Amino acid sequence: ACNDPSELSLILSKLEQIKASYPKPVSMADLIVLGGCAAIEKASSSSSSSSSSSSIQVPFTPGRTDATQNNTDIKSFAVLEPKNDAFRNIKGTSTHELVDRAHFLSLSAPEMTVLIGGLRVLGANVSSSSNVGVLTDRVGVLTNDFFVNLMDCTDN
CATH class of the missing domain: 1.10.420.10 (Peroxidase, domain 2)
Incomplete structure (x- = not known):
């Protein structure tokens, strides 16, 4: 999705919905990482047989929720x-x-x-x-x- 703006906009709008309904403050970065964790878990469970429980469990630790877009110097991150x-x-x-x-x-x-x-x-x-x-x-x-x-x- 990072190089496909139409796909990215769909994903970001879904993450915004999740963020709005989440009971605690959560950053968009955390939601993106959590989405990646969930995708890996789903892909690994799809590859394991139904009798096996060898799917991967991806640990998730949330990060900072105090960094907002207003507190970010966007130009300094452009090089990344x-x-x-x-x-x-x-x-x-x-x-x-x-x-x-x-x-x-x-x-x-x-x-x-x-x-x-x-x-x-x-x-x-x-x-x-x-x-x-x-x-x-x-x-x-x-x-x-x-x-x-x-x-x-x-x-x-």
């Missing part, structure tokens, strides 16, 4: 806004940008690889490349299909 997102398969992004973004996140090479594989099977590509590099028939389910199919050396 991504112009391209190499993790989501956007055309025009380079390997350098991918490694650079991974470095900002303090990811090791194996962690970056797992992140990319996870994003692909979850279908987190930008809409213009929605099926590029997905390597699964079960998009939206957190599986290791990306790696299995990437390493498959058979002619299919």
